[in-house]
Amino acid sequence: MFSLLPGRLGRYGAVLVALLLLSVPVLAHEGHDHGAAQAAPAAPANPRVAMSSDIYEAVAVLRGDRLTVYLDRFGSNDPVTDAKLVVTLGGEGEIPADLGADATYVVASPKLAGSGPLEILLAVTGPAGDDLLIGTLNRPEAAAPAMAAPTAVRKLVLAGTEIPLPYVVAGVALALGFLLGLAVRARGRMLPVAGVALVLVIASTAFALAHEGEDHGQAATPRATAGVPPSGDRPERLSDGSVFLPKPSQRVLDVRTVLTKASTAERSTSLIGRVAADPNRSGLVQSINGGRVGAPEGGRLPQLGQVVRQGDILAVVETPIIAADRATLAEKVGDIEQQTALAEARLARARRLLATGAGTTVAVSDAELEVEGLRRRREAVREIRSAPEVLRAPVDGMVATSRVVAGQVVAAQDILFQVVDPKSLYVEAVVFHDSDMPSLGAGEASATTTDGTQLRLRYQGTSRAMQQQSVTVQFAVLDPPPNLSVGQPVTVVAPSGKPEHGIVLPRDAVVRGGNGETLVWRHAEPERFQPRLVRAEPFDAGRVIVRAGVAEGERVVVRGADLVNQIR
Secondary structure, eight states: OGGGSOHHHHHHHHHHHHHHHHTHHHHOOTTOOOSSOOOOOOOOOOOEEEEEOSSEEEEEEEETTEEEEEEEETTTOOBOOSOEEEEEETTEEEEEOEEOTTSOEEEEOGGGGSOEEEEEEEEEEETTEEEEEEEEEEEOOOOOOOOOOOOOOOEEEETTEEEEHHHHHHHHHHHHHHHHHHHHHHTTOOOOHHHHHHHHHHHHHHHHHSOTTOOOSOOOOOOOOTTSOOSSSSOEEOTTSOEEOOHHHHHHHTOEEEEOOEEEEEEEEEEEEEEEEOTTSEEEEEOSSOEEEEOOTTSOOOOTTOEEOTTOEEEEEEOOOOHHHHHHHHHHHHHHHHHHHHHHHHHHHHHHHHHHTSSOHHHHHHHHHHHHHHHHHHHHHHHHHHOOEEEEOSSSEEEEEEOOOTTOEEOTTOEEEEEEOTTSEEEEEEEOSGGGOOOOSSOEEEEEETTOOEEEEEEEEEOSSOBTTBEEEEEEEESOOTTOOTTOEEEEEEEEEEEEEEEEEEGGGOEEOTTSOEEEEEEEETTEEEEEEOEEEEOSSSEEEEEESOOTTOEEEEESHHHHHTOO
8 A cells, every 4th residue: 555655655654554563452452451460359357356364365256246256265275165254345235145056155236337446345254263354346447439340442343343442543643643744744844754653652552551540550469467467267377477367267176275384293214115915814725735626616716806704615626646546545445345344244243143142232332333434434535536625715805816717727835816804904115224214113104105095004013034135114004995905016104203394295285397396386366376496305105395495374285286387
C-alpha cells in the first residue's frame, strides 16, 4: 500500500506501521494479565482475647454474636469442665455461660455484634479455686464498601471482526500523525514525521497502561511480624520461630504442660537387659528317653499362648525299642508266663487238698501271692514295650514355646515346650564395670522396652560369678503388661546412689529441631509457643534432667511436643 506513495513518504509510512505493531501488545490487553498473580489473602482471624491468672487460662473467640470461651488450667493446660463461668460484657449484666460438648463455654449477647473495644470479665467458680479474668475484646470495625469491578474492554465490530477499541484509537492517532507530518513538511519546517508518530504511540501506550482505575504498581507482600499471630485460625510457624497454635488445635493435639521446678533426686545408671521367666513360676517340658511325638487324647497338641494347668497332658512320646531289646523282652515275657502257669497249677492243687481236708490255708495263700506277683511282673514288662511317655505341664501358666509337631522324632532332653506365668516375669541386666553397678538399697528400678513401654522393677539378686566379663543383676517385674515377652530386650535404669539437683522433665518433652539441636517448647502465651534450646541428660527410663536452657516457673510442653515441633 505504501509503495503507491512517493519514496520518502512511503518509507515514513512503513516506519509508522512498525511502531504501531510494536505497541499492540501494550495497547490492548484483555484479561489484564500484567505479571504473576497475587496469592489469595488469608481469611481474617476471628477476634479473640486471652486472659490468664495463677489458676486459669482463658481464650475468648468472637464468632458473630456468640462468644466461645476456652478455659484451661494454667499449669497443666487441661480443659476445665467442672467450673461455673459467668461473663460480664461492658461492665453491665452477668450472663451465665453454657458448657458445650467440646469442653467450651458459650455466651450469646447482642452486645457482641457491635464494633470497637469491649471489656470482658470472666468469673470462674470451680474445685481448683475461684478467680476473675479481665480482658478487652477488639471487635472489628464495619467493613468499607467494596470497589466496583473493572469495566470490560470495549470492542468494535468491522466486517464481522471484533477489534478492541484501543486498536481503533491507535489507528486514528497514527493517521492524524501522518497527516500532521505532511502538513508540517509542506510548510517547510524540518519536523520528522517519525518523531510525531513516536509521541502519539507513547501517548496511546499510556492510555492502555493506566485505564479503568487499575493500579499496576507492585503490591506489598504481607509478612508475619515477630510475635504477632498471623491472620487466620490455623496453626502456623511465625517469623521468629515461635508457633501460633489456637486453642481448638491444642485440644485436638492434646497439648499438656507442666510448671518447671528444681528438685534433688537420685541419679540413675543405664544397663542392658532382657526379659526372663520367673524360675519359680515357669518350667520346661522335655523327654527323658526320646522317641516319636504324638498328640494326647483329643488329638491336638498345645498351641502358643494356650493357658494350661499343672499336670495337664501336653504330648506323648512313643519310646523306640531296638531288635535286641525286643528279643530280650520277649524271652522275659515267655519266662514269666511259664512261671505263672506253674504257680497257677500249684494254686489249684492246694485248693483241692484244702477241700479234702488234707491241705492248709497257708499253702493256698502262698500260692495266690505267687500267682499275683507273676501277673504284675508280666504287665510291667508289657508296658515297657507299649506304653508311651506322657509329658505334663510342670506349672500353671501359658505355653510360651512349642517346638514339636505330631510325628516328630526327638532326642532325650530336647526342650519341647516352655510354660511361663505372664504375671510373674524377671529382667536380667548385665554390668560390665564396677562404676555402673547400681545402688540397690531402695530395691526399686525401672526399665523401658523398644516400643517405649515402662516397667517397674524390684531388685532380686546379683550374681557372684562373672560370665563373659559381666555380672548379672536380676529384677522382678512389678505388674508386667500383657504384651511383655520372654527374651525381649529392655533398657534398665537403676539408681546409682548419687544425688542430682536440677529440673526433671519427661522424655517426651525433649524433641529434636531442624538442625538436630535439643529443645523444648515453652508455653509463652495462651496460643503461642516458643522453642528453647536446652542441654539435657538421661535421668531414668522415662525422664531427663535439664542442665541449662529452662528456668524455674516456666511452662513447658510435656505432651504433644513432637506435634508442636512439626508445625510449619
